[in-house]
Amino acid sequence: MIVLKATQDKALGALQAVSGIVERRHTLPILANVLIRKQGSQVELTTSDLEIQVRTTVEFDGDAGNFSTTVGARKLIDILRSMPADQTVSLTANGSKMTLQGGKSRFTLQTLPADDFPLVQEAADFGPAFAVPQKTLKHLINQVHFSMAVHDIRYYLNGILFVAEGKNLTLVATDGHRLALAQATLETDIPKQEVILPRKTVLELMRLLKDGGKDGSDDQPIEMRFAGNQAKFSFSGMEFVTKLVEGKFPDYNRVIPKNHKFNVTLGRQTLLSSLQRAAILTSEKFKAVRLSFEPGLLSIASSNAEQEEAKEEIEIDYNGDLIETGFNVTYLMDALQNMSQDMVSIDLNDSASSALITIPEQTGFKYVVMPMRI
Numbered sequence: 001m002i003v004l005k006a007t008q009d010k011a012l013g014a015l016q017a018v019s020g021i022v023e024r025r026h027t028l029p030i031l032a033n034v035l036i037r038k039q040g041s042q043v044e045l046t047t048s049d050l051e052i053q054v055r056t057t058v059e060f061d062g063d064a065g066n067f068s069t070t071v072g073a074r075k076l077i078d079i080l081r082s083m084p085a086d087q088t089v090s091l092t093a094n095g096s097k098m099t100l101q102g103g104k105s106r107f108t109l110q111t112l113p114a115d116d117f118p119l120v121q122e123a124a125d126f127g128p129a130f131a132v133p134q135k136t137l138k139h140l141i142n143q144v145h146f147s148m149a150v151h152d153i154r155y156y157l158n159g160i161l162f163v164a165e166g167k168n169l170t171l172v173a174t175d176g177h178r179l180a181l182a183q184a185t186l187e188t189d190i191p192k193q194e195v196i197l198p199r200k201t202v203l204e205l206m207r208l209l210k211d212g213g214k215d216g217s218d219d220q221p222i223e224m225r226f227a228g229n230q231a232k233f234s235f236s237g238m239e240f241v242t243k244l245v246e247g248k249f250p251d252y253n254r255v256i257p258k259n260h261k262f263n264v265t266l267g268r269q270t271l272l273s274s275l276q277r278a279a280i281l282t283s284e285k286f287k288a289v290r291l292s293f294e295p296g297l298l299s300i301a302s303s304n305a306e307q308e309e310a311k312e313e314i315e316i317d318y319n320g321d322l323i324e325t326g327f328n329v330t331y332l333m334d335a336l337q338n339m340s341q342d343m344v345s346i347d348l349n350d351s352a353s354s355a356l357i358t359i360p361e362q363t364g365f366k367y368v369v370m371p372m373r374i
Contacts, residue, residue, distance in 0.1 A: 120243075124227075134219055
């Protein structure tokens with residue numbers, strides 16, 4: 001039976017859309033496979049890692065009838081990648097094997113029964129659905145994802161907090177040393193919902209979400225629904241179900257400094273370039289830079305164990321007191337690299353307090369970074 005027949009780029013695109021979560025090594029061999037379910041001309045592709053499940057449905061040519069099986073996702077992708085984009089490929093089922101054919105190339109792959117594939121049990125108590133443009137959500141995630149913790153013992157920090165309330169959608173990420181918050185306005189009011197999405201889910205959403213193209217023509221909205229321990233996203237013919245991180249996220253409003261004494265607004269790219277140069281001479285373990293704010297001038301200095309030093313100076317519009325403070329240069333660069341705006345604003349109280357970085361033309365973004373002792 002010919003399960004699907006299509007051009008290489010169409011078949012590869014459908015498989016790549018669902019295969020980002022597939023681990024190369026897993027305790028359950030079947031989780032390295034993609035579940036293929038054929039109903040008429042519609043082919044449903046599903047992958048799972050027991051916590052996240054991704055599904056897409058695509059129209060393909062092929063024989064009539066229904067069929068289902070599972071086959072190695074990565075092998076299928078690697079083979080398809082090696083073929084020309086405009087070549088017609090076919091996937092044929094015979095017994096416990098599948099044959100992938102394209103031009104004069106032919107590959108026979110082992111399958112495992114579809115009934116053995118462990119589908120994620122969907123929650124019964126999903127809250128009301130709400131939608132935002134994919135471009136908006138992707139932009140929000142881009143602005144905060146770098147502040148997520150990695151393998152932190154405080155497991156609730158290994159992800160992003162989603163807060164939907166009224167007409168606001170707020171995303172927050174923190175690793176205990178810095179915090180990023182981004183906010184967007186929704187078109188409809190929704191009751192308050194607060195969930196923590198796991199790190200792997202966040203990175204997969206970043207990969208899958210479209211940014212609307214140059215003319216915004218393909219910016220279909222993404223529909224979101226949250227349950228007690230699960231979230232569900234539907235967009236662009238995809239269905240994405242994920243477990244949530246359980247736990248209490250820190251009160252981010254208490255972390256964001258208020259009533260600053262001093263403010264500096266300067267060019268984002270100028271600051272980023274200076275920090276990148278200064279970072280070259282920081283030590284591998286101690287990624288510290290010293291920032292000195294004085295009237296009309298910002299000095300950036302770094303040094304390392306070999307007693308090498310770097311110094312950068314930027315002219316700024318500042319008339320406040322002299323403030324000397326230290327920061328992890330990576331934390332500053334992460335924020336600046338994930339912005340596209342021309343100008344950036346830095347608010348400070350004194351040498352020992354956190355810095356608040358904002359974007360003058362975008363009120364919904366806040367980035368807090370703790371100082372370092374140098």
